[in-house]
Amino acid sequence: MTGPVRVGVIGCAGIAVRRMLPAFAASPDIEIAAVASRDPAKARQVAERFGCRPVHGYGELLELDDIQAVYVPLPAALHAQWTEAALNTGRHVLAEKPLSADRHRTGELLELAGARRLVLMENVMFVHHHRHRAVQRLADDGAIGELRAFHAAFTIPPLPDGDIRYDPELGGGALADVGIYPLRAALHFLGPELDVIGARLVQGAGRQVETSGAALLSAPGPVTAQITFGMEHAYRSSYELWGSEGSITVDRAFTPPADHVPVIGLHRGGKTEEIRLEPHDQVAATVAAFAAAVRTGTLPDACDTLRQAELLDAIRRSAAHGKPIGTG
Known part of the structure; x- marks a missing residue:
């Protein structure tokens, strides 16, 4: 894969706006393609700040055809649902911690990513x-x-x-x-x-x-x-x-x-x-590690994520x- 990784962001949570989106914007290996929110005004506000496309609704973001990876900063109870949805559309995923609420669900998500040769990284920075x-x-x-x-x-x-x-x-x-x-x-x-x-x-x-x-x-x-x-x-x-x-x-x-x-x-x-x-800067280092994995096709070792769960x-x-x- 050549060129920066085009990332779509599912949700406008505080950690996304304060830490991850600025790190994405500063990275030469990442391009912020779109930001989704259930509140269209919030999506527009955040998208304008970071120079990307606003999207009304999480599912709508996954319908875009120019996004290679997804960042999921939603409340913990929603991580598994939208991580799975993104993987099923062929997108690499960087998801906030914890990846899911239980070890079995976490194992299923990691297996799905591995089977589809997609990067799934839990954001433990x-x-x-x-x-x-x-x-x-x-x-x-x-x-x-x-x-x-x-x-x-x-x-x-x-x-x-x-x-x-x-x-x-x-x-x-x-x-x-x-x-x-x-x-x-x-x-x-x-x-x-x-x-x-x-x-x-x-x-x-x-x-x-x-x-x-x-x-x-x-x-x-x-x-x-x-x-x-x-x-x-x-x-x-x-x-x-x-x-x-x-x-x-x-x-x-x-x-x-x-x-x-x-x-x-x-x-x-x-x-x-x-x-x-x-x-x-551990945020920048995390973004660089995710981008490198996506660009090289190197799947991260999921053992620590599963054992943690x-x-x-x-x-x-x-x-x-x-x-x-x-x-x-």
Whole structure:
């Protein structure tokens, strides 16, 4: 495939307008072809800003014949429906997280994409930031000895009462929204053989969804992982790897601004070393990875996406039953 990838955007969600559409517009490998909304005025407003075609209705966008890929930033409960619809029309898809509400549906979508030789990427952006590769190299090189434990947290302050993340019908809840980050970080560093030992989900006063939670996971050997998440908390975005001889700490781990100077804390021998890296735009890096996959016809490895869905399901079941849940 030559030339930029022509992308259609299904929905005018905040993340699309604030982060992804500007990144698409700045990328030499992407051309924004159209933006769809159920509100024609909103579609016109966003399309005018980004110099593309406004479309009234999501299905109507998929009827256009000049779109090669689709970005799906809709509420979580709608991701699977419109991802499947886009795949069935032969479009590559970049979809917001989570890809679907359960592991079986996620597996079906990944199988459909693979069968049709289409790129299906879940938009977990932090894994494309170069800081985490640097952390992995330190751990692999024995900087903290043998790994013993992994802790990660992502919590955010309370949202406005009408926010869709408080709406169970739209797939709301802390686990799917902010819990994915520390869980994916554990998966990223510890590998797919994680298992859920126990979990708790807490429903805030007056809410219909869980607003906080935690989970304990095991990895092969002596390693345990603990994740904490919530959306009615003081802000925290961090992870820590503890080893037999030291530890590595990372703050502002999951959603750093493009101009943020990444810092890795290396603690060993009673001393702390701050390793500073060049700023890195993880949104632009994600867009570049998606465009490269589409242009080269290289299908992304879907193992982490599927394993993440399985672990999310296991956390829900463990919290509901109050006991360890297998994911095999």
